[in-house]
Amino acid sequence: MTIQEEQQEIIADFEYLLNWDDKYEYIIQLGKELPLIDSRYKTEDNLIRGCQSRVWLHADFLDGKLSFTADSDAIITKGLVSLVIKVLSGHTPKEIVDAEITFIEAIGLSSHLSPTRSNGLLSMLKQIKLYALAYQAKSVHS
């Protein structure tokens, strides 16, 4: 699936969840299911500091594709992190650099993208794009 198709699928899934509590229950469940980041990657270097909640992000580059593992100390953030990873993991740096992340707003969680909320998710998206940019630049040079 392309990044766009992954996002469409998430948006479609959320359309069945009419109440806010159903929506949150689902996100919280995703947060609980998120495969934990390998503890050796849960380092200060991989920590993306938000004002309220923290996110750890680790990137792997294999066969021209990037994959991510992550964790957060807040469960709702973690659920959203899990969705971001589902959408972006397994794609090439170029695809990730070019991708526009629209699903968070579409499912009504845009408050998590507010810069004043600074809860780690927005910083994590920026960090993923930076990784992708770095690997894209590397592959151009090599």
Place this chain on the structure above:
Amino acid sequence: MHDTTTISDPALNIEHLRKDFPILDQTIYGSPLVYLDNAATTQKPEAVLKAMDDYYHTINSNVHRGVHYLSQRATEAYEGSRQKIADFINARHNHEIIFTRGTTEAINLVAASFGKKFLQAGDSILVSAVEHHSNIVPWQLICEEKGATLRVIPVDDNGELILHDLHRLLEGVKLVAFNYVSNSLGIINPVKHIISTAHSYNIPVLLDAAQAVQHMEVDVQDLDVDFLAFSSHKLYGPTGIGVLYGKEEWLNQLPPYQGGGEMIKTVTFEKTTYNDLPYKFEAGTPDMAGAIGLGAAIDYILGLGIRNVRQAEHNLMTYALDTLQDVQGIRFIGKADSANRAGVISFLVGDIHPFDLGEILDKQGIAVRTGHHCAQPVMDRYCIPGTVRASLAVYNNREDVDRLAAGIRKAAKLLLG
């Protein structure tokens, strides 16, 4: 489990006074608003909004400058507010009241001006472990500049300041700065004891009263405090204005904080002479509408009676602590009972992240604050990422508390599920 039937607020009709705050009457995500973020800022009564509106509609003009009618009316209103504030905190003179942008600017003013004149390398400033960043960072800045050090009164597991070592802590200290009520824990500190102990060594004291003046009687002469700072917007007044009270003898010794209009007597390129108090510290055109709004807020509180406010909030705080302690997994950060607490209840539930809890409460129309509350050292002290803080104002009622308790239970069910 607990008997709350004996608690009543005969002096204030809360349901009636809630109508003075039009913002409270709205729904958030389909639920009626429960506003419990009053330690961040309080809502404004109609009387404050009207006073500011009237000012702009009828007498707006620059103060102290114009010979004309409107300027004189505006000056009267502005200075009238200063008098109201002086009376409100029982200052000896109205020129001991300096208008600032808020508590933060008031503390910065003292830190900069007092530090410039009195602080030298090797000296210390003493703060407490439960301060807001606004009462830490200004002192750090001036200490760094002067080669002085910042010393800290420690706090115990319950949130109470540890004072048995106070005499030793005061050695070499030039000024003590601490809060009347902790913004993160809500605990009322033993202010008189600390002030009198500092005074026994002739050390002046600045009190951050940002979380106190809206909840209880504050009498600067009775406290014998040297400087006191508070913000209008936490006292039912407008944002952008606050107060520095300083004893005349101290304010006269301090150099000006900022230069500009209003604060001067004569200016030549060789030498400028400064104006008298309070204008020496009020450079530039002041926030006239803000000052007048603050005056109206004080009129409003005095209309209710500050003792009645204290009693009503005390009753509600007792009810809130009783009600919340029945919530499974809740733990209070800061253990004071309602007699030693003002406004704030900080808590965590199980191992739920405060941010998650705050977000689920928000979805139920309940406004609380989550995070470190600009008091990171307090959170570090208790090894927690932050707390959920519910903070009360005079317009809160038992229904708000019940909704909070039910909201927490619902959030816990969702998050721990």
